[in-house]
Amino acid sequence: MAFLGYTNDDLPNWVKKTEQFPVILYILKWVLIGTLVGGLTGIGSALFLKGLSWATDWRQMHLWIIFLLPIGGFLIGASYYYFGQDVVKGNNQLLDEITRPKKIIPLKMAPLVTIATIATHLFGGSAGREGTAVQMGGSIADQFTKIFKLDKYDRKILIITGIAAGFSSVFGTPLAGAIFGLEVYVIGRMRYEAIFPSFFTAIVANYATHTLGHEIGIHHTVYDIPIIPDMTLTNLALCVIAGIAFGLTGMLFSKANHFWGNLFKSKIKYAPFRPMIGGVVLALGIVAINYNHGLDYSSYDMKYFGLGVPTIVESFSTQMNWYDFLVKTLTTSFTLGAGFKGGEVTPLFYIGSTLGSYLSTYISLPVALLAGMGFVGVFSGATNTPMACTMMGIELFGAPAAVFIAVSCITAYMFSGHTSIYTSQIVGSPKH
């Protein structure tokens, strides 16, 4: 463990003999780095969320912009083609650098993905935001590898802290962010080498976003599950059944993502044309969905595009349509497969909460509880991070829902197969 030129070998013998002394150095080091990574990522997340909020509002006021989706797509594609070939792998690149380290992640990953994501949302693509925040956190973090001359072992921890910071701050869920960082790069395992740095950095990042967000008018959405029944054996069985549905849906989302990505890559050689042609199809799709409005775009319903937060909130109180989760799966996997930018997680929340909400027809649990279980359950299936998703459910919906959330997230994880939205995840322990 080398840090700022010092190693433990430089310590006097009596210090080295005490088991806690290297730990104190380790803690001081990661408190310092975690404060820097968390602070910068948290500030970045707050600004990103502000930009996203602006883009969403502006689009809703000027819906004609959806007809420019092909141009927006081309600009995003061209930016990455000409300036971002070495950061285009995004989240997978971060996971690769944790498990198979090659080279420092360029800092330009952060501005490129931030601007491209805001553009995606401005023009009306369907995407999320965790990918953006995670890439921002990971690329900011990796810059400290050089500054602090960190070795391979510490660099792995560093990238994990960046992922944790991004996830934590963009959703306002520090503990889920920390666990996500520890859990996401290997399926079926969690190792604690980075446990303190990950939690510490995630909490600092969340604090930074919260504090700056308060100044610039950004706050996280609050979800409410007003009624939570007792966990009886019947309800336990219902949670398992709902979890199976969430897991299969998570797998469907991953497969749809890969399908569109592969299709675009195999059919269109010149990368900037992929989101351009994708933009044409998306714009036509928006018009088709709103066929009853003709070309009166100002009254178009955009519920399957953008982040979709209002629909997520609605699904906690109103039973949603059976097809909502499927349409959102299609629009998001197509948007991202075509080469637009953004995360997958908020769409996964949308898919899960609308599916859970719909399932209240058949499963006798409160609609808000099922929406909440789906919210994190489908995400758990698509990303293979059941503990992070359980913790996120607790942070968003409170401890009383925890057992319901845990069972549906873990069952979803079991049933989503070994595919994932992150192709660079490696299988540590097979699921069966």
Add this chain to the structure above:
Amino acid sequence: MAFLGYTNDDLPNWVKKTEQFPVILYILKWVLIGTLVGGLTGIGSALFLKGLSWATDWRQMHLWIIFLLPIGGFLIGASYYYFGQDVVKGNNQLLDEITRPKKIIPLKMAPLVTIATIATHLFGGSAGREGTAVQMGGSIADQFTKIFKLDKYDRKILIITGIAAGFSSVFGTPLAGAIFGLEVYVIGRMRYEAIFPSFFTAIVANYATHTLGHEIGIHHTVYDIPIIPDMTLTNLALCVIAGIAFGLTGMLFSKANHFWGNLFKSKIKYAPFRPMIGGVVLALGIVAINYNHGLDYSSYDMKYFGLGVPTIVESFSTQMNWYDFLVKTLTTSFTLGAGFKGGEVTPLFYIGSTLGSYLSTYISLPVALLAGMGFVGVFSGATNTPMACTMMGIELFGAPAAVFIAVSCITAYMFSGHTSIYTSQIVGSPKH
């Protein structure tokens, strides 16, 4: 994966090709086994808690019984010496069977440890209850190895479900119990092979204890942290500092435990004499602590003996003495080291909550919050299970305290060294 004579090879090809079919079989298998293990362990825990409650009440009404501590000690020692040589390793035996399987755990572990623990509390020893419940769960679970002809791989999962069921039901914290089962046998790692079985069984066990407990007048203690401040950078630093104190205390407890255990083993060859002589010392200790009452035993203060739940509750509202955690460390490590039976966890709660409560002199956080952080923090340090302890804090104190709890549990884990109250824990990933 063989079960009831069937293996996956018996399935038709089209079924085998679908990734989810083996999972369905896996889930059905563990729903069945988990219901049995969880149900039986949960019933056992409820009866054990009833017995413990009876023993505690009876002792407080008839405090002359403390003078019989040597006789109680001899009886406990003799029971294990003559009937329980093959189950005397207790919790460590369970952990050994997970990581280095040798032979089925005899079912008699359950009644022996239950009766010996109730006797320990009846005569006035200082001990806990999780060890008892975990041994009950583990030994009940392992009986199904033969019944269902489980292979080595499944047997490991089975023992984990038993540990999870015992922990979950004795404290009323199903998610913490499930994670404890996954986390306790290896330091620094959590693997998900048993994730579904562990959570499912833990929830069933908690349900069984809760339901039966309601009938027989047993309920879990409720702790309250009324005021929780914002997580600022200052408070984050305070949590780290408190966590260091909790971790060092956890290590002290582990070392004290091993010290007394080794001393008794090396000095007294005939095992039943160990708790007998220990009982003499404990009885004299109780008299000495109460020197101001002379031999008027009916007014003796027993706050450092038994489970100590009233003191734990008190530490959430009143600042405790600086020495409370040290005296409890001494009485408990001596009681268990001498060969009395019971768990370590409730004493660890006591030690942590009184220490946290006392630290409110120096650390500007609310006394109840510090007591709660210590409650799970010292436990985290002594057992190296930071995620289970964090989840336990959430289940007992609610989600708003979660970030404070997490930081103190993880810091305590970092600072407790690689010793543990469980000598059979193996080091998966070193802490530094």
